Amino acid sequence: MDKPTYARVDGATLSPSTRRRFLQGGALLIAFAAMGRRKAWAAGEEPSLRMLGAGDADKDGAAFQGFAPGGFIRIGRDNSITLIVPSVEMGQGIYTGEAMLIAEELEVGLDQVQVVPAPPNEELYQQPLLKSQSTGGSTSIRGAWVPLRQAGAAARQMLIGAAAAQWGVDPAECAAQRAIITHRPTGRTATYGEVVDGASRLPVPKDPPLKDPRDFKLIGRSVRRVETPSKVNGTAVFGIDVQVPGMKVATVTACPVFGGKVASVDDRAARAVPGVRDVVRIDNAVAVVGDHFWAARKGLEALDITWDYGPNAGTSSNGIWADLKARSETGQPVQARRDGDVDGAMKAASKRVEAVYQLPFLAHATMEPINTTVHVRPDACEIWVGTQVPTAAQGLAAKEAGLPVEKVILHNHLLGGGFGRRLEADSIGQAVAIAKQVDYPVKIIWTREEDIRRDIFRPAYYDRIAAGLGPDGLPTVWTDRVTGGSVMGHYFPGGLEQGKLDDDAVEGAKETPYRFPAVQVDWVRADPPVPITWWRGVGPTHNVFVVESFMDELAHAAGKDPVDYRRALLQHNPRSLAVLNLAVEKAGWGNPLPGGSGRGVSLHDSFGSHVAVVIEAAVDPAGLIGLKRIVAAIDCGLAINPDSVKAQLEGGILFGLSAALYSGITFAGGRVEQSNFHDYRNLRINETPPIEVHVVQSAEGPGGVGETGTVSAAPALGNAIFAATGKRLRSLPFRREELRSQGSGRDVLSKGPAGREPADNDLTRLARTGE
């Protein structure tokens, strides 16, 4: 890694009136695509920056005097530089990545800036690709790539212009570096802070020239992340860490059956628990408020609640699977794609191969359990939370509080994991409904059990895929029928009309890296009786498992090496071919392995990137799957911060492997059967093999990265298991019972629907004692 730079995320010296002054100071606006249109700051945004340390700086009435060209840059007369980044930080390194884009063109070092998150404001911070102020879908860098550099370039041009005017020289003779402007012929210098007043009076350039990438000083270098120092010494403030004067702490239990309601509550025992202050009932849940979480939790356990379970009390996984299968076979599909003579090619095929793949519901299980702190006052609602959707959360809270949206003040925070869960604001709406019944601020923390059971789940899918092979063994026709719920129908206001295609349901299936003479992809909508939403990797995580596992099946059916087979279908796709070749070369594809071991490969083009992963795994006679080595190659175009790209691949792959090996949400009697990390398991360090990530040097525009590793994981592992055992596992999570050798006397401790509890008592001891 290159010599690191650093910056702080705390200690911002902006205050509300400071920020008003920014905008009063001049008609300074940088209008780029959807980002940057000027609008007066709504009252609701102001305290977000105050939360980051501006605090009392404004009490003396000293207003900010400085330069504020649009929403992303603030430069004070004291040369303090603040970069306001539009995306939320949930581990992906986006505070750093977006700050790099601005700093590169602004000609400042990351050690010279403070980075603060954007307050809710669609006008200023709408993400151009998502068309909302949201962070997700591996879109942040792609959305910010042009606008944030333009913001930096425009500001630099204005600052240089101001200095040149002050000196009476040609701006073309001046250059900026590390926030200092130099007039080259004379050597005169001025700091940015010294020219902010002049710069504020200049018009904003409409189309500022951007640097030639060859001149980049930051972009393309691995730099230290800006927020990590606070995360190793306990000073980082996640939503759950917020402390508000007079605050109480609550925990909540919602009806265990989705759609159910509270019939009655006997709270006498709960109110008798020392430290319990209030018991609050809402439509479908009961919360207990205490002086601290422990009192609230003890109180919650003492509640005697009678539920009206409603229409879903009979929901079960068996029923859902039977429904998905039936609809896949008899339902009306929505066509995503049909090219070539599909029927004719299938009839003419030398060989036909078909398979059914099944993927379970998944929970997100972010390490930071769901929480929201709310203070509802008669005239305003103030919220402290970590959310991927600050404006949507603000809107929902306003509706729940019965207040105009500008009266909802939302302070966004670092997220202790998102993975799609914090694209949902359900828990924020619930928190407001609870908080409006008390007259003090209340922090509502879900227990882990509540977090798992009341998650909004990645849908289950039942997919039927088939191909016809020609005389050369290569596919002449390919059909893929996806059956599952509509995430877009759940997520977007107004839903998705019946008969319309949910692009997410077929993403990764409709377009693959390969070219087939005839292809048909369709989707049968089958919305389950439980809530569903986005999960890391979204459509591709689901579909690429099916496509890449099946590609392996076809290679074996044709008697070909899986890598050679893919290569033959990639001649039109040099970027995917290159990452495939790189990954297999680095992995030593073809080199001999011990018995019971195998290598599997997966390849996909998702989120604008191309990724190949090779996993080496061993399967023992008891069916235990051991991960031995992981090699990944990614072409994500220009990598802004290459070390962050590697980190996202490493982590994304492990996230996907946790799901492939262990995760699955099941229902019985309308209830989620899992509850905590003992039965919704996660990969641990002792199960983690060495991981190598190779980042292809590329001059293409940047692609998305955060979800790509997760997409690759399950198919690469499934293919490795096949290589090791000859057994094709078509359902997730992989069931080791199916891999047990005949006659193996070893029994495997099995518990719960996931069925993969560690047999290792040491692990339980480790977890309990830390020794």
Added chain:
Amino acid sequence: MITLNVNGETHRVDVPPDMPLLWVLRDVVGLNGTKFGCGIAQCGACTVHLDGKPVRSCILPVASVGARAVTTVEAVGQSPSGKKIQEAWLALEVVQCGYCQSGQVMSAAALLARNPNPSDADIDAAMAGNICRCGTYSRIRAAIKQASQA
């Protein structure tokens, strides 16, 4: 009243004796660096040191702490092993979302204090109780090794 020694300071707290140390630290003492993850000692986010030994504070009744010194992530950097771990964590960019990292740092600092040169197996044994959903494990392993050379 229960008397606690936290990060070298004495705190007298009026809490139920069965209240886990985690919630005393977070909601009474006001130290929020120690995290709540599962409440059943499965994830390690709540790891603190008692006389230098790592424990899961989410299931540890405060009354059982006694006179033992409690060290949290806010103060672990004052010990040589804690400082080395924090520095290695930053040098190798271990952290992603960071929520589990308080616990990871505490487990790693305790390991390094009692075993200055841990093997992969030692690291696995000491760190397997700490879950990271972001998947930072390979960097954790590398950072502990780097800290052991520092």
